[in-house]
Amino acid sequence: MPVLRWIRRNLVVLAGLLTLAYMILPNIVVMVFSFNKPNGRFNYAWQRFSLDAWKDPCGVADLCGSLSLSLRIAFWATIGATALGTMIAFALVRYRFRARGAINSLIFLPMAMPEVVMAASLLTLFLNMGAQLGFWTVLIAHIMFCLSFVVTAVKARVMSMDPRLEEAARDLYAGPVQTFVRVTLPIAAPGIAAGALLAFALSFDDFIITNFNAGSTVTFPMFVWGSAQRGTPVQINVIGTAMFVIAVAVVLAGQLVANRRRSNARK
Amino acid sequence: MTQQQTEGGDVRLTGISKTYGSFTAVHPLDLTVPQGSFFALLGASGCGKTTTLRIIAGLEDTTTGTVSLGGRDITDLPPYKRPVNTVFQSYALFPHLDVSENIAFGLRRRGIRSVGKQVGEMLDLVQLGDFARRKPHQLSGGQQQRVAVARALINHPQVLLLDEPLGALDLKLRRQMQLELKRIQTEVGITFVHVTHDQEEAMTMADTVAVMNGGRVEQLGAPAELYENPRTTFVANFLGTSNLIEGRIVSTGTDVVVAAGGGKLRLPGGRCPSSAESGGKVLVGVRPEKISLTHTDDAAAIPDGRNRVAGRITDSSFIGVSTQYVVESPAGTALQVYEQNIERDGRLVPGAEVVLHWNPEHTFGLDAAQHIHAGAEALEEAA
Numbered sequence: 001m002p003v004l005r006w007i008r009r010n011l012v013v014l015a016g017l018l019t020l021a022y023m024i025l026p027n028i029v030v031m032v033f034s035f036n037k038p039n040g041r042f043n044y045a046w047q048r049f050s051l052d053a054w055k056d057p058c059g060v061a062d063l064c065g066s067l068s069l070s071l072r073i074a075f076w077a078t079i080g081a082t083a084l085g086t087m088i089a090f091a092l093v094r095y096r097f098r099a100r101g102a103i104n105s106l107i108f109l110p111m112a113m114p115e116v117v118m119a120a121s122l123l124t125l126f127l128n129m130g131a132q133l134g135f136w137t138v139l140i141a142h143i144m145f146c147l148s149f150v151v152t153a154v155k156a157r158v159m160s161m162d163p164r165l166e167e168a169a170r171d172l173y174a175g176p177v178q179t180f181v182r183v184t185l186p187i188a189a190p191g192i193a194a195g196a197l198l199a200f201a202l203s204f205d206d207f208i209i210t211n212f213n214a215g216s217t218v219t220f221p222m223f224v225w226g227s228a229q230r231g232t233p234v235q236i237n238v239i240g241t242a243m244f245v246i247a248v249a250v251v252l253a254g255q256l257v258a259n260r261r262r263s264n265a266r267k
Numbered sequence: 268m269t270q271q272q273t274e275g276g277d278v279r280l281t282g283i284s285k286t287y288g289s290f291t292a293v294h295p296l297d298l299t300v301p302q303g304s305f306f307a308l309l310g311a312s313g314c315g316k317t318t319t320l321r322i323i324a325g326l327e328d329t330t331t332g333t334v335s336l337g338g339r340d341i342t343d344l345p346p347y348k349r350p351v352n353t354v355f356q357s358y359a360l361f362p363h364l365d366v367s368e369n370i371a372f373g374l375r376r377r378g379i380r381s382v383g384k385q386v387g388e389m390l391d392l393v394q395l396g397d398f399a400r401r402k403p404h405q406l407s408g409g410q411q412q413r414v415a416v417a418r419a420l421i422n423h424p425q426v427l428l429l430d431e432p433l434g435a436l437d438l439k440l441r442r443q444m445q446l447e448l449k450r451i452q453t454e455v456g457i458t459f460v461h462v463t464h465d466q467e468e469a470m471t472m473a474d475t476v477a478v479m480n481g482g483r484v485e486q487l488g489a490p491a492e493l494y495e496n497p498r499t500t501f502v503a504n505f506l507g508t509s510n511l512i513e514g515r516i517v518s519t520g521t522d523v524v525v526a527a528g529g530g531k532l533r534l535p536g537g538r539c540p541s542s543a544e545s546g547g548k549v550l551v552g553v554r555p556e557k558i559s560l561t562h563t564d565d566a567a568a569i570p571d572g573r574n575r576v577a578g579r580i581t582d583s584s585f586i587g588v589s590t591q592y593v594v595e596s597p598a599g600t601a602l603q604v605y606e607q608n609i610e611r612d613g614r615l616v617p618g619a620e621v622v623l624h625w626n627p628e629h630t631f632g633l634d635a636a637q638h639i640h641a642g643a644e645a646l647e648e649a650a
Contacts, residue, residue: 168359170346172373
């Protein structure tokens with residue numbers, strides 16, 4: 001049975017392709033439906049090809065406003081969480097202090113807590129403090145839940161760093177600041193970058209915590225949720241596709257640069 | 268390459284010690300490393316040699332004592348302000364920088380802009396000219412080691428500290444790098460302080476060796492001096508192999524006579540511990556290669572005036588240039604004898620009755636109050 005033999009020989013490849021399809025199919029649906037021209041308000045059934053939505057991505061009221069708000073929140077949350085998380089990670093790995101063990105486990109708390117419970121509790125906290133719900137409460141909440149992820153990513157990197165590298169830098173006339181900028185930071189950079197990317201992604205598409213604590217402010221995920229009740233504009237798919245394409249392009253560019261550097265080093 | 272510091276550039280450690288909580292890594296210690304010398308700190312792991320080195324580098328604080336360099340007290344200077352550079356055991360090359368940037372690191376940190384020429388010279392010195400653009404992980408162990416040396420030397424330090432720099436290399440490469448480092452040291456004339464647990468390495472490379480044990484310097488001197496005249500059992504066993512025979516002193520004078528293993532052994536009075544007196548105990552030492560082996564049947568032919576010990580061969584191993592015998596005798600079990608393979612006596616096989624004899628001049632005496640196997644165990648740990 002040649003067919004059976006062929007299947008047996010290519011089983012791993014087949015399984016890989018199937019898994020890949022499983023992951024990519026939803027993304028493809030998003031892309032395809034960004035070129036749809038639906039009859040009525042719901043973009044759920046394919047009608048015919050059209051570039052209308054791509055020509056006018058901000059054509060739906062409030063969509064681009066909410067998108068820019070989400071990007072701003074994600075940007076600042078990434079900066080805040082990465083800065084704080086990096087410092088926490090270095091402190092936890094490099095220094096011995098009281099309650100270090102406790103802090104090490106407390107850092108995981110936001111990851112372990114059910115998101116909806118945390119969202120409700122945060123709202124309680126903000127209301128009791130008399131805080132005005134909006135941009136700032138959302139930002140504070142996002143930095144809080146992104147922190148644990150950044151700490152985890154950076155800690156893994158710092159733990160694998162040889163402390164002798166910093167000693168070597170100090171031995172070679174680099175003061176404390178120079179040592180940090182020239183040696184510690186560049187070596188920890190991949191961990192910090194991974195943490196930052198994670199923070200950006202988490203912040204950008206968070207819905208539950210944001211929905212509880214945003215007051216009358218509307219972020220992009222909240223906008224999508226809201227419009228799904230009344231009708232889904234094709235522009236949502238356009239934004240989604242654009243985000244996906246940008247992300248893939250960034251990853252590819254990164255790999256290209258790394259490859260170029262590696263082949264240069266070999267010369 | 269020019270020598271930067273021509274006036275007194277000795278490294279002087281005065282009463283330095285280091286304690287971690289209740290553990291004393293280094294006991295109060297005085298040490299002077301003369302400028303331009305190749306100085307080795309030799310000892311088993313945990314003897315305080317690396318701590319001593321790190322104190323000179325400034326990477327470790329002293330608990331007591333001062334460090335001075337060419338008459339200047341540098342005890343409180345941070346490492347980046349000391350004219351001292353280190354070659355680390357793991358090399359500690361910066362993984363994100365290529366070879367030439369690793370080497371240029373020290374110069375750049377001191378604000379020197381045009382580093383190309385000096386880096387090029389350094390790459391030539393360590394014969395890595397073609398590897399300037401490689402990253403450290405693309406180099407072999409020996410190449411990484413040479414980058415580490417170049418990275419330190421380019422700064423023209425007054426002292427270069429080497430922390431077990433050859434420990435990670437295989438034997439052949441290690442021999443090659445020993446000669447290489449020695450060549451570089453002669454060429455640049457910088458003081459080298461070399462930490463190692465390998466006694467052969469220390470003896471091959473260094474002008475002066477300080478043997479350390481338990482946070483103290485046991486003995487300090489030129490390699491040949493240490494080897495021929497060990498003052499403690501630790502040095503006798505750690506530096507090469509020694510046969511130590513327990514005996515009782517019969518008479519003292521220019522020649523000391525010792526009763527041991529049913530016979531009498533003589534040794535020069537000057538090579539006996541000062542505490543030696545008639546009736547006291549002493550350890551008689553002789554190196555394995557100084558001993559000649561003669562079959563008992565030919566014992567009459569042994570010239571008079573030589574120290575003799577009778578015994579039986581229990582083991583022999585042929586290692587090319589020499590044959591190593593283990594001999595059991597009333598004077599002590601497992602006496603080691605190394606014989607050159609010039610005219611091999613076919614009768615010298617395990618079980619043969621033999622006489623060990625050697626020139627009394629080659630005998631040394633040690634204080635019997637010490638542990639007879641000290642140093643031999645340390646050697647096993649280190650290996």
